[in-house]
Amino acid sequence: MTALSAYDRLEATGLWRATPDEQRRDVIVSIGEATLTITDSNDRALAHWSIPAIARANPGHTPAVFHPDGDPGEILELPDNESEMIEAIEKLRLAVERARPHPGRLRMVSLVLTFAAVVALSIFWLPGALLNHTVSVVPEVKRQEIGAALLENIRRVAGRACEIDNAQAPLTRLSTRLPSPSGPSQLIVLRGGVSEAVHLPGNIILLGRALFEDFEEPDVAAGFIIAEHLRASLQDPLRRLLDRAGFAATVRLLTTGALTDDTLQAYTEHLLTATPHPLTDETLLAGFKxxxxxxxxxxxxxxITGETTLGLIEADPFASSPPDPLISDADWLRLQNICGG
Structure with missing residues:
Protein backbone atom coordinates (compact mmCIF):
# COMPACT_ATOMS: atom_id res chain seq x y z
CA MET A 1 0.00 0.00 0.00
CA THR A 2 2.06 2.96 -1.26
CA ALA A 3 0.02 5.47 0.77
CA LEU A 4 1.51 4.00 4.00
CA SER A 5 5.01 5.23 3.23
CA ALA A 6 4.07 8.79 4.23
CA TYR A 7 2.87 7.66 7.66
CA ASP A 8 5.14 4.74 8.57
CA ARG A 9 6.64 6.65 11.58
CA LEU A 10 3.48 8.39 12.71
CA GLU A 11 2.27 7.85 16.30
CA ALA A 12 -0.54 9.30 18.39
CA THR A 13 -2.16 8.93 21.80
CA GLY A 14 -5.76 7.96 22.28
CA LEU A 15 -8.29 6.02 24.30
CA TRP A 16 -9.12 2.39 23.55
CA ARG A 17 -11.44 -0.27 24.86
CA ALA A 18 -11.76 -3.88 23.75
CA THR A 19 -15.46 -4.31 24.63
CA PRO A 20 -18.35 -2.07 25.76
CA ASP A 21 -18.04 -3.50 29.27
CA GLU A 22 -14.40 -2.43 29.73
CA GLN A 23 -12.98 0.89 30.80
CA ARG A 24 -11.24 3.01 28.22
CA ARG A 25 -7.50 3.14 28.64
CA ASP A 26 -4.71 5.34 27.40
CA VAL A 27 -2.91 3.86 24.43
CA ILE A 28 -0.36 4.69 21.78
CA VAL A 29 -1.41 4.27 18.18
CA SER A 30 1.03 3.72 15.34
CA ILE A 31 0.66 2.89 11.69
CA GLY A 32 2.46 -0.21 10.45
CA GLU A 33 2.44 -2.20 7.25
CA ALA A 34 -1.27 -2.39 6.43
CA THR A 35 -2.18 -2.35 10.14
CA LEU A 36 -2.96 0.06 12.91
CA THR A 37 -1.14 -1.06 16.06
CA ILE A 38 -2.49 -0.18 19.49
CA THR A 39 -0.03 -0.51 22.43
CA ASP A 40 0.01 0.40 26.12
CA SER A 41 2.55 2.61 27.87
CA ASN A 42 4.87 -0.37 28.25
CA ASP A 43 4.93 -0.87 24.48
CA ARG A 44 2.88 -4.04 24.80
CA ALA A 45 0.61 -4.66 21.82
CA LEU A 46 -3.06 -4.64 22.73
CA ALA A 47 -4.63 -4.88 19.26
CA HIS A 48 -3.81 -4.89 15.58
CA TRP A 49 -6.42 -3.45 13.25
CA SER A 50 -6.30 -4.06 9.54
CA ILE A 51 -6.40 -0.64 7.88
CA PRO A 52 -8.74 -1.84 5.07
CA ALA A 53 -11.16 -2.99 7.83
CA ILE A 54 -11.27 0.23 9.87
CA ALA A 55 -14.60 2.09 10.05
CA ARG A 56 -15.40 5.48 11.59
CA ALA A 57 -18.39 5.77 13.87
CA ASN A 58 -18.75 9.57 13.76
CA PRO A 59 -17.55 11.04 10.43
CA GLY A 60 -16.88 14.77 10.69
CA HIS A 61 -17.04 14.89 14.52
CA THR A 62 -14.44 14.82 17.28
CA PRO A 63 -13.08 13.09 19.13
CA ALA A 64 -12.80 10.77 16.15
CA VAL A 65 -14.12 7.32 17.00
CA PHE A 66 -12.88 4.34 14.98
CA HIS A 67 -13.68 0.64 15.26
CA PRO A 68 -12.99 -2.54 13.33
CA ASP A 69 -15.50 -2.95 10.53
CA GLY A 70 -18.29 -5.18 11.84
CA ASP A 71 -17.29 -4.80 15.53
CA PRO A 72 -18.50 -1.42 16.87
CA GLY A 73 -17.97 -2.61 20.46
CA GLU A 74 -14.18 -2.19 20.22
CA ILE A 75 -13.39 1.49 19.76
CA LEU A 76 -10.46 3.85 19.48
CA GLU A 77 -10.91 7.56 20.26
CA LEU A 78 -8.45 10.12 18.94
CA PRO A 79 -8.70 13.66 20.31
CA ASP A 80 -8.61 16.92 18.33
CA ASN A 81 -4.88 17.41 18.90
CA GLU A 82 -4.11 14.18 17.04
CA SER A 83 -5.44 15.60 13.79
CA GLU A 84 -2.45 14.31 11.84
CA MET A 85 -3.19 10.70 12.82
CA ILE A 86 -6.92 11.21 12.19
CA GLU A 87 -6.16 12.62 8.75
CA ALA A 88 -3.77 9.77 8.02
CA ILE A 89 -6.33 7.10 8.91
CA GLU A 90 -9.00 8.83 6.84
CA LYS A 91 -6.71 9.12 3.82
CA LEU A 92 -5.75 5.46 4.08
CA ARG A 93 -9.40 4.43 4.44
CA LEU A 94 -10.27 6.50 1.34
CA ALA A 95 -7.41 4.99 -0.64
CA VAL A 96 -8.56 1.49 0.31
CA GLU A 97 -12.16 2.31 -0.60
CA ARG A 98 -11.14 3.58 -4.03
CA ALA A 99 -9.10 0.43 -4.64
CA ARG A 100 -11.97 -1.88 -3.74
CA PRO A 101 -14.12 -3.33 -6.54
CA HIS A 102 -17.57 -1.72 -6.78
CA PRO A 103 -19.99 -4.28 -8.22
CA GLY A 104 -22.83 -1.77 -8.53
CA ARG A 105 -20.62 0.71 -10.30
CA LEU A 106 -19.23 -2.05 -12.50
CA ARG A 107 -22.75 -3.14 -13.39
CA MET A 108 -23.66 0.43 -14.27
CA VAL A 109 -20.57 0.78 -16.47
CA SER A 110 -21.41 -2.54 -18.12
CA LEU A 111 -24.98 -1.41 -18.77
CA VAL A 112 -23.79 1.89 -20.22
CA LEU A 113 -21.26 0.15 -22.46
CA THR A 114 -23.86 -2.40 -23.57
CA PHE A 115 -26.36 0.34 -24.36
CA ALA A 116 -23.69 2.27 -26.27
CA ALA A 117 -22.83 -0.85 -28.25
CA VAL A 118 -26.48 -1.43 -29.11
CA VAL A 119 -26.87 2.18 -30.20
CA ALA A 120 -23.68 1.99 -32.27
CA LEU A 121 -24.88 -1.20 -33.93
CA SER A 122 -28.25 0.39 -34.63
CA ILE A 123 -26.66 3.46 -36.17
CA PHE A 124 -23.67 2.03 -38.01
CA TRP A 125 -24.25 -1.68 -38.60
CA LEU A 126 -27.99 -2.34 -38.72
CA PRO A 127 -28.90 -0.01 -41.63
CA GLY A 128 -26.16 -1.42 -43.85
CA ALA A 129 -26.89 -5.01 -42.89
CA LEU A 130 -30.62 -4.55 -43.44
CA LEU A 131 -29.96 -2.87 -46.79
CA ASN A 132 -27.72 -5.72 -47.91
CA HIS A 133 -30.30 -8.29 -46.84
CA THR A 134 -33.16 -6.46 -48.55
CA VAL A 135 -31.29 -6.12 -51.84
CA SER A 136 -30.39 -9.81 -51.74
CA VAL A 137 -33.95 -11.08 -51.15
CA VAL A 138 -36.05 -8.84 -53.40
CA PRO A 139 -37.07 -11.06 -56.36
CA GLU A 140 -36.56 -10.05 -59.97
CA VAL A 141 -40.28 -9.65 -60.58
CA LYS A 142 -40.45 -7.06 -57.78
CA ARG A 143 -37.42 -5.26 -59.20
CA GLN A 144 -39.13 -5.08 -62.57
CA GLU A 145 -42.28 -3.76 -60.90
CA ILE A 146 -40.28 -1.00 -59.18
CA GLY A 147 -38.45 -0.21 -62.44
CA ALA A 148 -41.78 0.01 -64.31
CA ALA A 149 -43.17 2.39 -61.68
CA LEU A 150 -40.11 4.63 -61.99
CA LEU A 151 -40.38 4.51 -65.79
CA GLU A 152 -44.00 5.63 -65.61
CA ASN A 153 -42.97 8.59 -63.45
CA ILE A 154 -40.20 9.47 -65.89
CA ARG A 155 -42.59 9.29 -68.85
CA ARG A 156 -44.77 11.94 -67.21
CA VAL A 157 -41.78 14.28 -67.26
CA ALA A 158 -39.86 13.18 -70.35
CA GLY A 159 -42.73 12.17 -72.58
CA ARG A 160 -43.50 8.80 -74.08
CA ALA A 161 -40.80 6.44 -75.25
CA CYS A 162 -39.75 6.17 -78.88
CA GLU A 163 -41.55 3.08 -80.16
CA ILE A 164 -41.49 3.08 -83.96
CA ASP A 165 -42.31 -0.48 -84.96
CA ASN A 166 -39.47 -1.19 -87.39
CA ALA A 167 -36.88 -0.06 -84.81
CA GLN A 168 -37.94 -2.29 -81.91
CA ALA A 169 -36.43 -5.48 -83.34
CA PRO A 170 -33.02 -3.80 -83.98
CA LEU A 171 -33.11 -2.43 -80.41
CA THR A 172 -33.71 -5.95 -79.12
CA ARG A 173 -30.83 -7.27 -81.23
CA LEU A 174 -28.54 -4.57 -79.83
CA SER A 175 -29.53 -5.58 -76.31
CA THR A 176 -28.85 -9.24 -77.13
CA ARG A 177 -25.42 -8.29 -78.51
CA LEU A 178 -24.64 -6.42 -75.25
CA PRO A 179 -26.24 -8.52 -72.49
CA SER A 180 -25.84 -7.73 -68.81
CA PRO A 181 -24.49 -10.51 -66.55
CA SER A 182 -28.13 -11.42 -65.80
CA GLY A 183 -29.22 -11.39 -69.46
CA PRO A 184 -30.26 -8.87 -72.13
CA SER A 185 -31.50 -5.57 -70.71
CA GLN A 186 -34.73 -3.87 -71.65
CA LEU A 187 -33.52 -0.89 -73.67
CA ILE A 188 -35.90 2.07 -73.88
CA VAL A 189 -35.18 5.21 -75.89
CA LEU A 190 -36.74 8.42 -74.57
CA ARG A 191 -37.55 11.62 -76.43
CA GLY A 192 -36.44 13.85 -73.55
CA GLY A 193 -35.48 13.94 -69.90
CA VAL A 194 -32.49 11.62 -70.35
CA SER A 195 -29.50 12.90 -72.29
CA GLU A 196 -27.32 9.80 -71.99
CA ALA A 197 -28.31 6.70 -69.99
CA VAL A 198 -30.13 5.82 -66.76
CA HIS A 199 -30.33 2.39 -65.13
CA LEU A 200 -33.53 1.32 -63.35
CA PRO A 201 -34.10 -1.72 -61.13
CA GLY A 202 -35.27 -4.72 -63.11
CA ASN A 203 -32.46 -4.49 -65.70
CA ILE A 204 -34.05 -1.53 -67.53
CA ILE A 205 -31.75 0.97 -69.26
CA LEU A 206 -33.11 4.27 -70.51
CA LEU A 207 -31.23 5.91 -73.39
CA GLY A 208 -31.46 9.43 -74.71
CA ARG A 209 -32.44 9.77 -78.38
CA ALA A 210 -29.28 11.81 -79.05
CA LEU A 211 -27.17 8.66 -78.68
CA PHE A 212 -28.80 7.38 -81.88
CA GLU A 213 -29.56 10.55 -83.80
CA ASP A 214 -26.35 12.53 -83.24
CA PHE A 215 -23.73 9.86 -84.02
CA GLU A 216 -22.82 7.94 -87.15
CA GLU A 217 -22.06 4.59 -85.52
CA PRO A 218 -23.73 2.42 -82.88
CA ASP A 219 -20.53 2.14 -80.82
CA VAL A 220 -21.43 5.31 -78.91
CA ALA A 221 -24.80 4.02 -77.69
CA ALA A 222 -23.11 0.68 -77.02
CA GLY A 223 -20.51 2.43 -74.88
CA PHE A 224 -23.18 4.00 -72.69
CA ILE A 225 -24.95 0.66 -72.34
CA ILE A 226 -21.67 -0.98 -71.29
CA ALA A 227 -21.02 1.80 -68.78
CA GLU A 228 -24.44 1.16 -67.21
CA HIS A 229 -23.72 -2.57 -67.00
CA LEU A 230 -20.47 -1.76 -65.21
CA ARG A 231 -22.12 0.65 -62.77
CA ALA A 232 -24.78 -1.95 -61.99
CA SER A 233 -22.07 -4.52 -61.27
CA LEU A 234 -20.43 -2.09 -58.82
CA GLN A 235 -23.70 -1.09 -57.15
CA ASP A 236 -27.09 -2.69 -57.73
CA PRO A 237 -29.62 -0.13 -59.10
CA LEU A 238 -32.07 -1.20 -56.40
CA ARG A 239 -29.43 -0.56 -53.76
CA ARG A 240 -28.83 2.90 -55.20
CA LEU A 241 -32.55 3.61 -54.87
CA LEU A 242 -32.69 2.39 -51.26
CA ASP A 243 -29.49 4.24 -50.37
CA ARG A 244 -31.18 7.40 -51.53
CA ALA A 245 -34.59 6.63 -50.04
CA GLY A 246 -33.28 5.82 -46.57
CA PHE A 247 -33.73 3.31 -43.78
CA ALA A 248 -37.52 3.60 -43.47
CA ALA A 249 -38.02 2.84 -47.17
CA THR A 250 -35.76 -0.21 -46.87
CA VAL A 251 -37.78 -1.52 -43.91
CA ARG A 252 -41.02 -0.89 -45.78
CA LEU A 253 -39.86 -2.75 -48.89
CA LEU A 254 -38.63 -5.68 -46.81
CA THR A 255 -41.79 -5.96 -44.73
CA THR A 256 -44.51 -5.00 -47.21
CA GLY A 257 -42.85 -5.57 -50.59
CA ALA A 258 -43.71 -2.05 -51.75
CA LEU A 259 -42.39 1.50 -51.86
CA THR A 260 -44.55 4.58 -51.44
CA ASP A 261 -45.42 6.83 -54.37
CA ASP A 262 -43.57 9.67 -52.64
CA THR A 263 -40.40 7.57 -52.43
CA LEU A 264 -40.61 6.64 -56.11
CA GLN A 265 -41.35 10.23 -57.15
CA ALA A 266 -38.43 11.61 -55.16
CA TYR A 267 -36.06 9.06 -56.68
CA THR A 268 -37.38 9.80 -60.17
CA GLU A 269 -36.46 13.46 -59.73
CA HIS A 270 -33.03 12.44 -58.49
CA LEU A 271 -32.43 10.12 -61.46
CA LEU A 272 -33.17 12.84 -63.99
CA THR A 273 -30.74 15.30 -62.41
CA ALA A 274 -27.99 13.17 -60.89
CA THR A 275 -24.52 12.87 -62.40
CA PRO A 276 -23.64 9.25 -63.26
CA HIS A 277 -21.15 7.60 -60.94
CA PRO A 278 -17.69 7.97 -62.57
CA LEU A 279 -15.88 4.89 -63.80
CA THR A 280 -12.13 4.51 -64.07
CA ASP A 281 -10.47 4.02 -67.45
CA GLU A 282 -9.34 0.57 -66.34
CA THR A 283 -12.93 -0.46 -65.54
CA LEU A 284 -14.28 0.91 -68.82
CA LEU A 285 -11.53 -0.63 -70.94
CA ALA A 286 -12.12 -4.02 -69.32
CA GLY A 287 -15.82 -3.65 -70.16
CA PHE A 288 -15.21 -2.67 -73.79
CA LYS A 289 -12.90 -5.64 -74.18
CA ILE A 304 -15.07 15.74 -78.54
CA THR A 305 -11.48 16.96 -78.13
CA GLY A 306 -10.37 13.68 -76.60
CA GLU A 307 -8.26 15.50 -74.02
CA THR A 308 -10.02 14.20 -70.91
CA THR A 309 -10.59 10.71 -72.36
CA LEU A 310 -7.17 10.19 -73.90
CA GLY A 311 -6.60 7.08 -71.79
CA LEU A 312 -9.60 5.35 -73.39
CA ILE A 313 -8.57 6.41 -76.88
CA GLU A 314 -4.95 5.32 -76.63
CA ALA A 315 -5.74 2.01 -74.91
CA ASP A 316 -8.74 1.11 -77.08
CA PRO A 317 -8.57 -2.72 -77.19
CA PHE A 318 -9.83 -2.70 -80.80
CA ALA A 319 -7.90 0.25 -82.21
CA SER A 320 -6.05 -1.89 -84.76
CA SER A 321 -8.47 -4.76 -85.29
CA PRO A 322 -12.19 -3.86 -85.23
CA PRO A 323 -14.48 -6.35 -83.48
CA ASP A 324 -17.50 -8.01 -85.04
CA PRO A 325 -20.24 -5.49 -85.96
CA LEU A 326 -22.67 -4.61 -83.21
CA ILE A 327 -25.66 -4.71 -85.54
CA SER A 328 -26.19 -4.49 -89.29
CA ASP A 329 -26.12 -1.17 -91.12
CA ALA A 330 -29.83 -1.53 -91.88
CA ASP A 331 -30.61 -2.02 -88.19
CA TRP A 332 -28.54 1.01 -87.28
CA LEU A 333 -30.37 3.18 -89.81
CA ARG A 334 -33.67 2.10 -88.27
CA LEU A 335 -32.39 2.91 -84.78
CA GLN A 336 -31.26 6.36 -85.91
CA ASN A 337 -34.89 7.03 -86.81
CA ILE A 338 -36.38 5.34 -83.72
CA CYS A 339 -38.01 8.56 -82.53
CA GLY A 340 -39.38 9.43 -85.96
CA GLY A 341 -36.96 12.26 -86.67
Missing amino acids: AWSVRAAPYAYAMD
Missing part, protein backbone atom coordinates in the same frame (compact mmCIF):
# COMPACT_ATOMS: atom_id res chain seq x y z
CA ALA A 290 -15.37 -8.05 -72.57
CA TRP A 291 -18.26 -6.91 -74.80
CA SER A 292 -16.04 -6.51 -77.91
CA VAL A 293 -16.80 -2.84 -78.50
CA ARG A 294 -14.45 -0.05 -79.54
CA ALA A 295 -13.69 2.46 -76.78
CA ALA A 296 -12.69 5.46 -78.92
CA PRO A 297 -16.19 6.39 -80.21
CA TYR A 298 -17.50 6.51 -76.65
CA ALA A 299 -14.45 8.49 -75.53
CA TYR A 300 -14.97 11.16 -78.23
CA ALA A 301 -18.68 11.30 -77.41
CA MET A 302 -17.76 12.11 -73.81
CA ASP A 303 -15.19 14.72 -74.90
